[in-house]
Amino acid sequence: MKLNQRKQKVLEAVVEDHIATAEPVSSRTIARKYKLGVSPATIRNEMADLEEAGLIEQPHTSAGRIPSQKGYRYYVDRLMRKGHLTDREKSTITSIFAQQARELVDIVQRTIKIVSQYTDYLVFLSGPQLENAALHKVRFISLAPGKAMLVIVSENGWVENKLIDLPVAVSQEELEQVERVFNSYFRGLTFPQITRAILKSVYDELSRQRLLIDLALDIIESVLKQESEDALYLGGTRNILKQPEYRDIQQVRKLLDLIEEQSILRTILAETQNIGITVRIGRENKFDQVQNCSVVTATYTMGGNTVGAFGLLGPVRMNYARAIALVEFITQTLSNALTGSGF
Amino acid sequence: MKLNQRKQKVLEAVVEDHIATAEPVSSRTIARKYKLGVSPATIRNEMADLEEAGLIEQPHTSAGRIPSQKGYRYYVDRLMRKGHLTDREKSTITSIFAQQARELVDIVQRTIKIVSQYTDYLVFLSGPQLENAALHKVRFISLAPGKAMLVIVSENGWVENKLIDLPVAVSQEELEQVERVFNSYFRGLTFPQITRAILKSVYDELSRQRLLIDLALDIIESVLKQESEDALYLGGTRNILKQPEYRDIQQVRKLLDLIEEQSILRTILAETQNIGITVRIGRENKFDQVQNCSVVTATYTMGGNTVGAFGLLGPVRMNYARAIALVEFITQTLSNALTGSGF
DNA sequence: GATTAGCACTCTTACTCATCGAGTGCTAAA
DNA sequence: TTTAGCACTCGATGAGTAAGAGTGCTAATC
Structure with a gap:
């Protein structure tokens, strides 16, 4: 949609005045406050066009105009000047x-x-x-058969914890092994990054314990599933x-x-x-x-x-x-x- | 304040009807709905007395009565019948x-x-x-010098965790010792119950490490301070x-x-x-x-x-x-x- | 003596009607 | 192309009125 300079000015004035006052904006107000150098009658003509274009609308006949949602969109995309905080x-x-x-x-x-x-x-x-932050270390605390708490510490020292379900009754010892795997191999990675592929790469060193990899995967899945x-x-x-x-x-x-x-x-x-x-x-x-x-x-x-x-x-x-x-x-x-x- | 039987009935009617309708209650409504066996005029007289006693009030001359806060209190203390859920x-x-x-x-x-x-x-x-629940076990995870996370597991298996400040740079080993103290001596107690007196009672067995007691106390204090x-x-x-x-x-x-x-x-x-x-x-x-x-x-x-x-x-x-x-x-x-x- | 019917009085609410004013759209002049 | 002028629309405001609810009081009744 192409608007001439003056129509843009008028639309801008309508939007900004309405934002400020929450009232319909009249042609006279614009002429007075926004010094476009033309009379209210001229502005009225422009407004009629803007209304036809669907950018502004009239709550009722004897009221000023308010921006339509389309008008706001136009304003945000093309007219708005960058805001500044003090x-x-x-x-x-x-x-x-x-x-x-x-x-x-x-x-x-x-x-x-x-x-x-x-x-x-x-x-x-x-x-x-934190499951999207880089891991510093993790810690598992077994609570009951099939339940554990996972404490995640990020590289910058932030902490979070999650309750996780374990698929089988995992022994304390196994949990500690998984903990070591996480802390030694996965440091600096995020949970989504620790994919099966990466797990594979440490497979050799863990080859004797395939179970560990499955367990780690389960845990990662469990964390990601939680959806915060x-x-x-x-x-x-x-x-x-x-x-x-x-x-x-x-x-x-x-x-x-x-x-x-x-x-x-x-x-x-x-x-x-x-x-x-x-x-x-x-x-x-x-x-x-x-x-x-x-x-x-x-x-x-x-x-x-x-x-x-x-x-x-x-x-x-x-x-x-x-x-x-x-x-x-x-x-x-x-x-x-x-x-x-x-x- | 002593009210005769009928006044109590009237007050009860005013309160209950107002609770149900949110409208001022008229003498006629009470006579109709609450069958006291007397005419509106009688009820009006009783209402005038109740108003004088400050138990009900009139929003304006030509309106019914509503209970005053004092009236509600009287109702709750003496008139209200026990409610039942379905x-x-x-x-x-x-x-x-x-x-x-x-x-x-x-x-x-x-x-x-x-x-x-x-x-x-x-x-x-x-x-x-959980700091008011009976301890099953606790677990400390040291995070940084002077900072640790405390995981509390209650006797029925509920879990909670708190970040705590440690007064000095405590070694991992010392923390584990404190953990053992908590888990062996304080099981079944709540944090507020683990007072200096109880700590004293285990003093003999810990006598070689006075420091441990101080540390435990600091931790307990830190937990209680958190005020949830x-x-x-x-x-x-x-x-x-x-x-x-x-x-x-x-x-x-x-x-x-x-x-x-x-x-x-x-x-x-x-x-x-x-x-x-x-x-x-x-x-x-x-x-x-x-x-x-x-x-x-x-x-x-x-x-x-x-x-x-x-x-x-x-x-x-x-x-x-x-x-x-x-x-x-x-x-x-x-x-x-x-x-x-x-x- | 307690209760109640009857009635005048009060006050709120809803409704109508007229007026005011803001703002527009249109026409004709500049 | 712009603008002054003017008739017209429509919401807001306020006054006036009528209706209705409810009371308090008085006098009659039980």
Whole structure:
């Protein structure tokens, strides 16, 4: 779709004014606030064209215009100027990560808390999942026949633990052998990287104990199967209610559904591309429950491996420039913090 | 406060009808629905007395009466009949606990989910904290100088783990020694029970290594200090919005504050008495944010030791009989499930 | 003396109607 | 091509009214 310079200016004005005020934007407002050098009547003509193109719409005859979802998309793709955080904001955020963290969870929760203060959107975050991080060492603790606890320590000193099922009643001794295999051969690799192929390469040295390889494979599978179901954190629920879109209790209801039934948010994060920022506007979202919302997400990494994703969810009338700047800065800073030494 | 038979009947009617309808209750309604055998006019006289006693109040002249918080308290203490769950409800709940659980957290989350279906109140739960359960064995994994992970296995096979700080750079060997001390001398005890006195009693056998005792004490202290900060689970947020009290966005706002800033709920659970059911009505609650709510809580146990608490939070106009029956049944069933074998 | 019918009074709620004002679309002039 | 002017639409606001629910009081009744 090709728009002339002035139409773009008008669309930009409609979007930005509506984002700021949550009110329909009139031709007069644009003429007054956005100094295009033309009269309201001219702007009205442009607006009529923009409406015909499906980029803006009129709630009712005697109201101004609001952007359509298509209009927001056009704005995000072509008109929006890059948002910037103030130095103050940036330094507050980085200082969070500078603090000593006891556990991975702490750093995540602090992040959520801080971001909630800087934005009126729902803040949510998955991971970090250590099964995608480089192994430093593992430790097995047998609990009962067929059950053990696996403690994973990453190369930067972060710790996580998982309960795993063992296929057979494995002896303590065998478990210790597997532990040694992991710690000596697999150091520096991630769980997904420890494939059958790699196992093969150590096969010679372990040839006397084929069973060990099977056991190791079972364990890896068991870890990967766990899907990190409990790894969703969120915050900012109270702030998002400030948005005028949530004056309607029905909307609040939908939002709480989303928060309580976390699977949708989890899926949204899981589907986030590895590279760059993803912006989904309204009906671009797969799920019904978020089709009147927009979502900005990005992944974060740990030593180069993607270990989780971070997102902001707000009304379609969202400050995209700012949201994107925030998501970008947070994921970068978080990646740095996680990649630097844990302890 | 002494009320004659009929006044009690009237108060009971006002409370129960208001709980059911959320509307002010008129003298005529009581005469019609609650068959006291007297006319509305008589009931009006009784109501005037009850109002004078501060047990009921009138929103405005031409409305019926609603119970005051004092009225609810009177009702709960002296008038309320014990609530009962249906067999169907009971069996659904017990069946949840019959299922195999992978982790403690699973059982807790299932509980929350089920209860949310049976009630329109906020469901919240703390623990279970294994440091109050009888030890089966512990295991230390040293992570870095001054840091270790402690895995606690309870006598019924439940597992939990904590990161602990060690005061000095303790050698792997020393840690293993402490582990042996815990596993041989402290089996069957809870962390709070392992006091300096008990440590003394094994002093002779350890006399050559005074240092061990200090180390053990440090570890115990470190575990107890952790206060189980992350052990709050909640659900039913979406259901509670069905309550007409939450048609007002301001109320919803307060509720979300409560949910997001979990410390208040945590404190409420922590302050719950060990024995029986605690009911706090409106301003009986310490915290401002819950003074227009009522809270019903009780603790649950594991092998006789209190390991957590469970609660329901709703508007002051809460169905106390049902809430109490539910809290009672859940905490009992949960206690049984936790006390029975974990695996 | 306790209870109740009857009635005047109060207060909320819902509804209607008129007015106001914001903003548009169209036409004709610049 | 732009703009001034104007008629028109439609939501928001507020006043006025009627209906209805419920009370409190008084006087009659049991």
